[in-house]
Amino acid sequence: xxxxxxxxxxxxxxGFEYLNRRLLTAAILLPLVMACDSDGTVVTSVxxxxxxxxAEVNDSxxxxxxxxxxxxxxxxxxxxxxxxxxGWGWNGTESCRIxxxxxTSASGGDANNQTSGNQTADNQTTNNQSxxxxxxxxxxxGWGWNGxxxxxxxxxxxxxxxxxNTGANTNTxxxxxxxxxxxxxxxxxxxxxxxxxxxxxxxxxYDEFLDAPNPNVLAYTDLGWQVADLNQVWDRxxxxxxxxxxPPSNNFSLHFGKRVVEKSPDRVVGFIxxxxxxSRISEWGPESELFIQIRNKVSQAINELPDVSRLSAILWxxxxxxxxxxxxxGAALYDLINRFRSEPWFGGGRPFVCGETxxxxxxxxxxxxxxDADPWTACVEGEGLAVIAGTDHFNAASLxxxxxRYGDAYLRMWLGIE
Numbered sequence: 001x002x003x004x005x006x007x008x009x010x011x012x013x014x015g016f017e018y019l020n021r022r023l024l025t026a027a028i029l030l031p032l033v034m035a036c037d038s039d040g041t042v043v044t045s046v047x048x049x050x051x052x053x054x055a056e057v058n059d060s061x062x063x064x065x066x067x068x069x070x071x072x073x074x075x076x077x078x079x080x081x082x083x084x085x086x087g088w089g090w091n092g093t094e095s096c097r098i099x100x101x102x103x104t105s106a107s108g109g110d111a112n113n114q115t116s117g118n119q120t121a122d123n124q125t126t127n128n129q130s131x132x133x134x135x136x137x138x139x140x141x142g143w144g145w146n147g148x149x150x151x152x153x154x155x156x157x158x159x160x161x162x163x164x165n166t167g168a169n170t171n172t173x174x175x176x177x178x179x180x181x182x183x184x185x186x187x188x189x190x191x192x193x194x195x196x197x198x199x200x201x202x203x204x205x206y207d208e209f210l211d212a213p214n215p216n217v218l219a220y221t222d223l224g225w226q227v228a229d230l231n232q233v234w235d236r237x238x239x240x241x242x243x244x245x246x247p248p249s250n251n252f253s254l255h256f257g258k259r260v261v262e263k264s265p266d267r268v269v270g271f272i273x274x275x276x277x278x279s280r281i282s283e284w285g286p287e288s289e290l291f292i293q294i295r296n297k298v299s300q301a302i303n304e305l306p307d308v309s310r311l312s313a314i315l316w317x318x319x320x321x322x323x324x325x326x327x328x329x330g331a332a333l334y335d336l337i338n339r340f341r342s343e344p345w346f347g348g349g350r351p352f353v354c355g356e357t358x359x360x361x362x363x364x365x366x367x368x369x370x371x372d373a374d375p376w377t378a379c380v381e382g383e384g385l386a387v388i389a390g391t392d393h394f395n396a397a398s399l400x401x402x403x404x405r406y407g408d409a410y411l412r413m414w415l416g417i418e
Contacts, residue, residue, distance in 0.1 A: 184225055185306045186268045187218065189260060191410075192298055192346075193253045194284075195317035197277040198357070198394050198402075201251040205396035206230060211250060217257030218270040220301040225270065228254050235273040250396040252403030256315065259407025263417055270308075272301045280321045281332045286339060298345050312414060313351040314340055315406050320392050325361035330368055337377065349376060351413040355402055356382030358392045378413060380405040 078096035193199055211230055219228035226232060230248040257269035274294050276283055283290050302308055316336075322329050333354075340346050356363045356379060369377035385398035394402065411417040 180225075181306070183215075183218070183227075183268065184304070187270045187305055187308050188267045189269045189312045189410075189414075190302070190305070190308050190310070191253075191256070191269065191271045191313045191315060192294070192311050193256075193271055193273045193275075193315045193317075194294060195275055195315075196279050196320060197275075197392075198320070198355075198399075199252075199273070199315075199317040200235065200249075200275040200277050201394075201399050202249050202277070203388065203393065204250040204399060206247045206250060207396070210400065211254065211396075213254075214258045214261055216261040216265075216268045217254065218268070219253070220270065220272045220297070220304075224304055225301070228257060228271070230254060235275055236277075250399045252317075252394075252399045252406065253315070255400045255403025256406045256410070259404040260411060263407070263411055264415060270301075270305065272298055278321055279318070281318060281329060281336065284318075284336050284339075291339070295343065298343075302345055309345070311346045311350065313353060313410055314346065315410075316352065316354040317402075318354075319357045319360060319362040319366060323357075323360045323362050325364045327365075329362055330365040333365065333369075351410055352377050353406055353409050353413070354379045355406060356380065358382055358385065358387045358394065360392065376413065378409050380409050 078091045213227050213229045215227055217228045218225050219232060219234050222233040230251065253271045253273055257271060260269050261267050274297050276290050285291065337352050341348050354366050354369055356366055366379045369379045380402060382402065385402060386395050387393055388395050
């Protein structure tokens with residue numbers, strides 16, 4: 001069982017909805033036995049551990065630091081409510097964060113046993129408890145319940161608990177999903193980019209404004225998933241940098257992602273880059289070292305995304321090393337497409353988009369993807385794109401442009417957006 005967010009970045013339901021969902025989760029997952037003692041305190045038994053929370057009869061019953069009339073205009077105390085220790089409680093009218101209330105602290109009628117959000121008493125014990133993350137329905141989604149909060153399967157959360165000999169328990173551990181986790185759970189489009197030099201983009205320019213990151217575009221880096229920034233390492237040691245002490249090179253993957261979220265702002269794009277500069281198409285052959293590297297990297301990247309199991313598309317930019325207009329290249333390209341589609345992390349019915357080289361005759365073979373009977377193949381044009389003098393490598397401006405063209409083709413094929 002996991003807490004679902006109502007929007008990508010809000011990370012917060014309304015107070016009432018949040019409390020209801022947490023109470024419902026606790027009721028489903030934990031045996032809950034409640035009884036009231038004579039002084040109006042609710043004694044709650046959760047999985048054999050007794051805790052105490054003040055009884056909620058109505059808004060005026062709880063004695064908040066004296067006579068209610070004397071407290072007019074003051075914010076009621078935030079009282080911890082089941083599931084105890086999740087950082088949220090009830091102030092008599094709405095959900096609230098424990099420890100973030102106003103002027104008033106709750107009094108239990110005894111000056112030596114006051115609580116202000118967290119419950120303490122004279123005889124306290126402190127211990128660290130590691131709570132196992134147990135898989136809960138839907139089983140296999142990577143999320144479970146550790147007794148007090150949603151958690152990732154395989155993670156053990158250490159929390160600090162303090163309580164007195166009557167069973168009062170306060171959990172001070174961090175139990176909220178991080179911004180990074182929220183973003184990873186929001187990925188809508190996962191794309192593999194592969195090919196040779198122009199897919200790598202090495203040796204090109206960089207502009208801090210034109211090549212600035214977009215928070216909805218992620219790259220799989222040497223440190224895992226991050227908001228894509230050309231200063232990171234995406235592929236081949238220091239890519240997109242040529243040297244860690246110099247400005248980075250460019251890459252069309254970033255501009256592909258930025259184009260997608262520009263036209264469809266609710267998308268979150270993640271891309272995986274693995275290239276082989278100077279290589280012929282045969283290097284991507286069955287069970288070749290390069291194809292095995294792609295398989296391993298894609299699998300690893302997907303395993304680090306909570307809610308994604310397949311690629312949305314593959315972007316292919318290769319052909320400079322083959323160059324000639326050869327039917328053999330065309331046959332090898334279709335073999336490669338079918339090989340990708342046989343992988344469980346891709347499959348059929350998903351875009352495979354290639355890009356033209358800088359004027360090489362092989363473009364005739366690449367453009368067959370625009371005229372064949374397969375609706376899920378396409379090729380973007382290279383017309384009007386400039387290269388670095390003396391090479392067949394696109395310059396930075398051309399990489400930005402062709403990245404946008406890849407984005408337009410993908411949006412048209414996958415989302416029906418022109």
